[in-house]
Amino acid sequence: MADITVPVLGESVTEATVGTWMKAPGDAVAKDEVLVELETDKVSIEVSAAEDGVLSEIAAKEGDTVEIGALLGRIGSGSGAAPAPSAPAAAATPAAAPSGGGDSVKVVVPAMGESVTEGTLSQWLKKPGEAVEVDDPIAEIETDKVAIEVPSPVAGVLSETLIAEGTTVGIGTEIAMITAGASASAAPAAAAPTTAPAAPASSSAAVAPSVRRISAENDVNPADIPGTGRDGRATKGDALSYVAQGTKSASAAPAAVARDIGPREERVKMTRLRQTIAKRLKEAQNTAAMLTTFNDVDLTEVMAMRSKYKDLFLEKHGVKLGFMSFFTKAVVHALKEIPAVNAEIDGTDLIYKNYYDISMAVGTDKGLVTPVVRDADTMSLAQIEAEIGRLGKLARDGKLALSDLQGGTFTITNGGVYGSMMSTPILNPPQSGVLGMHRIEQRPVAIKGEVKIRPMMYLALSYDHRIVDGKEAVTFLVRVKENLEDPERLLLDL
Known part of the structure; x- marks a missing residue:
């Protein structure tokens, strides 16, 4: 039972x-x-x-x-x-039996965060026959936003992998079996198949209620929806993708055929994270009335302050004094004066946010992510630097949680670390503003009638013109410039 x-x-x-x-x-x-x-x-x-x-x-x-x-x-x-159903493409060959085995323990896909119900099993970190300890990561599941490691619930031997790499799995899906307390066998283990191609939906497979509902609402035949679930069954995601492509029936349009590649080309499947990034960036262009305004900033005073206090700052707070904390403080100060840049559109309403959760764009091997510094207005420079360092390390290690990425009100992106002189950053929906930083250059500028060589940086503010007027955007960027050129303004809240 x-x-x-x-x-x-x-x-x-x-x-x-x-x-x-x-x-x-x-x-x-x-x-x-x-x-x-x-x-x-x-x-x-x-x-x-x-x-x-x-x-x-x-x-x-x-x-x-x-x-x-x-x-x-x-x-x-x-x-x-x-x-039992016929062996699906993702089924794995059982490993050589481990010695000294105990009970078999199932490994299932854990909860992956709010609104996330499935992911792609991107990589097995352990092979059948290998010994594992409690909480050892045995597999990596990639969702639309982050990569999640699945830990071993017990110590023992990974006796069987049930899902192949590249397979879409939902919360609670069994992906492996572990023999608790066993020791690894000397015999080599058979690995899971490396591919799991999607099969067309089986007419005999049960149609999920969500698939039936989406099909009825969009006048499509659920049997026409290509399924990626077990035994070729269509999932809710399959139905949504099918409808989004504008397909009304299997015969409405032929399936896109991948082009042949040349001898010096390589075809690599986009990761779920990269697909999501591409989708969200295109949605931002299609939805927002996006404009960009520019200014430049003289960082002489900020650099002098860093040079004067960097050693003492590091000794007292344990973190280096960088530029990002100054920019974060300057942005928060400007957002308080121009609240529209910190707001968002919800249907026909505007939502003004009286808190300042600043998203920081971080480049990783798998794509761009934007972890959030919460309540930046209540934090000191040292606390901001420490939090940026913590989130940056989690991003580079692929260990960000969904909660680290959700809820930002404004974004800062620093292309200057890669040498960018100027760019037009793209919005991070549903936010209405993003500030682009660039490289610092020694440039001649006119100061009180004299030409001086100063460390200058171009700033770019992209904003949603549906909610932010040009006057507000320019004023916001001028306030950021003023706060950075005279950092004492931040201390005096001027």
């Missing part, structure tokens, strides 16, 4: 509504077969069978509100159990 319970639903989500049961009491079920769909205010979650058997009881009826861990139903043993 196995209980069917409500899984973790994501950050801040504590309850759900029971959607459609796809099986009735007495029906045979196979392991990993979808039994019921739960609807939250954010996402739809499918609950699958943990083992073969017969659905003996339904405890929560359609329309009931249930909390995490609540009993949905039970699976009992029985001769009427459905035969």
Whole structure:
């Protein structure tokens, strides 16, 4: 007898509504077969069978509100159990049996953050037959925003991998088996297949309620939706992608054919993070009325202050005094004066934010991410430098949590570290402003009728003209310039 319970639903989500049961009491079920769909205010979650058997009881009826861990139903043993489905592309060959084995423990996909229900198993960090310790990362799952490591729940030996690299997996999906307390076998382990191509949706596979609903709303046939789920079943994401492409039927337009590549070309699949970056940047261009205004800033005073106090600052606070803390303080000061740059559009409403969570663009091997410095207006220069350093290290190590990336009100991006002289930064939706920093150059400038050589930097403010007027944008950038050219203004709140 196995209980069917409500899984973790994501950050801040504590309850759900029971959607459609796809099986009735007495029906045979196979392991990993979808039994019921739960609807939250954010996402739809499918609950699958943990083992073969017969659905003996339904405890929560359609329309009931249930909390995490609540009993949905039970699976009992029985001769009427459905035969196990044919081996999917992602199935792995079991490893050589470990010696001294104990109980087999399932490894499942953990909760991946608010509104995130699936990811791509990008890499196995351990191979079947290898010993693992508690909390050892055994696999990496890449979502639209961050990469998440799946830890081992017990010490033992990774006996089997159930999912191939490149496969899309949802929360709660079983991806591996670990033999608890076992020692590694000397025999080489068979690795999982390296590819898991998407199969066309099977007409016999159960259609998820979310797929049926999306199909009905957009007048498409659910059977035409190419599926990437288990046994070729279409997921909610497949349905949304299908509709977004404007496809009304399988015969409406031929599938795009990848072009042949030459002998000196290489084809590499875009990561989910890179696909999301591309999608969001294009959405920003298509949605916002984006303009960019420019100015330059003389950093003589900031550089003199850094030079004078950098050793004492490091000795007292344990972090180096950089430029980003000055720019963050200057931006926050300007945002308080020009609140439209810190606001966002929600339908036909404007939302003004009386807090200052500054997103910092960080370049990584996998793409650009924007972790957030929370409540920057309440932080000292030392606290800002420490937080930027912490978030930067997490970004480069691929260990940012979704909570580190969500909720920024304004973005700062520093192309100067790569040598950029000038650029037009793109908005980070739903934010209405982004400040672009550039390289510092010694340039001749006229000061009180005399030509001086000063450390100058071009600044660029891209803004959404739907909410920020040109006068406000220019004033904002002038305030940033004034605060940096005379840092004492920040101390005196002028």
